[in-house]
Amino acid sequence: MQKFFTKEDDGLIQDWKKYRVFCNPPTTRGQVGKWARKAYEASQAGALVVLLVPSRTGAKWFLDWVKSKADELLFLRGRLKFGNAENSASFDSAIAIYGKRDRRSLLICQHCGDFFLAQRADAKFCSNACRQAAYDYRAKCKK
Numbered sequence: 057m058q059k060f061f062t063k064e065d066d067g068l069i070q071d072w073k074k075y076r077v078f079c080n081p082p083t084t085r086g087q088v089g090k091w092a093r094k095a096y097e098a099s100q101a102g103a104l105v106v107l108l109v110p111s112r113t114g115a116k117w118f119l120d121w122v123k124s125k126a127d128e129l130l131f132l133r134g135r136l137k138f139g140n141a142e143n144s145a146s147f148d149s150a151i152a153i154y155g156k157r158d159r160r161s162l163l164i165c166q167h168c169g170d171f172f173l174a175q176r177a178d179a180k181f182c183s184n185a186c187r188q189a190a191y192d193y194r195a196k197c198k199k
């Protein structure tokens with residue numbers, strides 16, 4: 057069952073229980089840190105939270121509630137564009153995961169660019185097909 061908290065519900069005051077939560081918090085000044093803290097606290101109570109954040113790596117909220125608290129942190133290449141928006145976001149983004157119970161790492165395939173879960177944190181490709189395609193491509197480039 058899917059459930060949505062809207063701006064009117066104010067997700068910050070809701071109980072996230074043991075839900076699997078995807079959260080794209082408001083990026084207005086002073087907001088993201090509150091949501092990152094909520095994500096961390098909810099994960100301590102059993103939720104699994106995937107939080108999209110601006111990658112403001114020098115900001116206090118980022119260091120306190122994302123870098124040091126997220127179980128997984130993934131920096132996205134390029135800038136996101138939402139829905140039918142004409143322009144991309146004016147900042148880089150990252151995905152922070154809180155409450156990860158499995159040891160696999162969420163990575164981006166260096167061949168096809170898709171997300172994949174890997175046993176090894178240094179894995180480069182989502183599949184043998186992508187690994188092979190990448191090596192074939194490199195082999196061609198050397199000729």
Ligand SMILES: [Zn+2]
Nearest residue numbers: 165168182186
């Ligand atoms: Zn791939």
